[in-house]
Amino acid sequence: MPGKHKNRKSYADPSRPRGQRLTERERTEILTLYQRARWGKRQIARELRLPFSTVQRCITAGYITPPPKPQGRKPILTTLKRKRLIARATLNAFHRRLPYEAIAEIEGIQVCSRSLKAAFEKEQYHRRVAAEKPLLTERHKEDRLRWARLHEHWDEAMWKRVVWTDEASFATGGFGKVYVIRRAEEKYEDSCLIPKFRGYSSWMIHGSISGTQKGPLIIFEKEWGKIDSKVYCTYVLPSVHAFVRAVEQEVGLMRAILMEDNASQHTSRFTRAWHAYYGFIKMEWPANSPDLNPIENVWRLLKYRVRKRFPTTDMEVRQYIIEEWNKLTLEDFVKYIREMPARCKAVIAANGGHTKW
Secondary structure: OOOOOOOOOOOOOOOOOOOOOOOHHHHHHHHHHHHOOOOOHHHHHHHHOOOHHHHHHHHHHOOOOOOOOOOOOOOOOOHHHHHHHHHHHOOOHHHHOOOHHHHHHHOOOOOOHHHHHHHHHHOOOEEEEOEEEOOOOHHHHHHHHHHHHHHOOOOHHHHHOEEEEEEEEOOOOOOOOOEEEEOHHHOOOHHHEEEOOOOOOOOEEEEEEOOOOEOOOEEOOHHHOOOOHHHHHHHHHHHHHHHHHHHHHHOOOOOOEEEOOOOHHHHOHHHHHHHHHHOOOEOOOOOOOHHHOOHHHHHHHHHHHHHOOOOOOHHHHHHHHHHHHHHOOHHHHHHHHOOHHHHHHHHHHOOOOOOOO
16 A cells, blocks of 8 residues: 555654664564564564664564674685695795796695685795896805905995996896795895806996096907906006096095905906006905995996997997996995995895895
């Protein structure tokens, strides 16, 4: 009948917010009055000042406390299985390089690739490109640690005395990327790295910087032949010698300190005799430690700027190297020199191992 529901009396408390859910106490009262006291639904609604429809739904449901929501499907990979996968994947350098599927096969776990990826990500492990760092032996680590402890308390004036030098090559290709399974903070773990070995390509250059000024850029001409100590002493060291003397004028009475890595052209008897004749003060340098040489950051910056110009010929590469080196300002690299105390502390914290630089 059209008017039947329209004229039905409402028992609800007008001050009660519309749509408010029943409390556990209200559900208990409704069910107790209905099941034990045998009250009618309308009588209960009138007594408790609730909408009739609310009382009816509560009685139909037939429970005091709502049942817990049904849980989702159980995970295919339990916590125990995930831990097994992680333990296997991080066992050593060999296992870190294996794909997820190979790790699961070794552990006898059969699951799809998507579930494997999700399981590793749940433990914060991902397949990432392996960072490339020089290979460090225990002897290398000991030398790096000793060097860092010797220099960690140098102040800015001491670091300004150092003339940082290095060679760089502009590579024309690579051999693809290597992926490893690791956490973000494990980037420089030995098992997550691939050894980096020195190699030469189209153009080799030599540069030098200090905390007060930029040094000369020397490009090794191809007609010079192999870069040995004679080529180094003939074409590079005269310019470096002049730059060292210029730095000494900037730092006052203190002598400048020449930093060279342990490449053969820097450590040969011929080169050492040349240094002794001209009175250079050489910094003792730990092998395989480019992260301690701020000029490495300059090379990365220089390569980035040259690459942005998209050179298409060998001579364009040469031209852009010279132009971008000339554009470098003191602000471009002195910030890296100021990081030296932090670099020393990082090496100490890593017990002589790799750092983020």
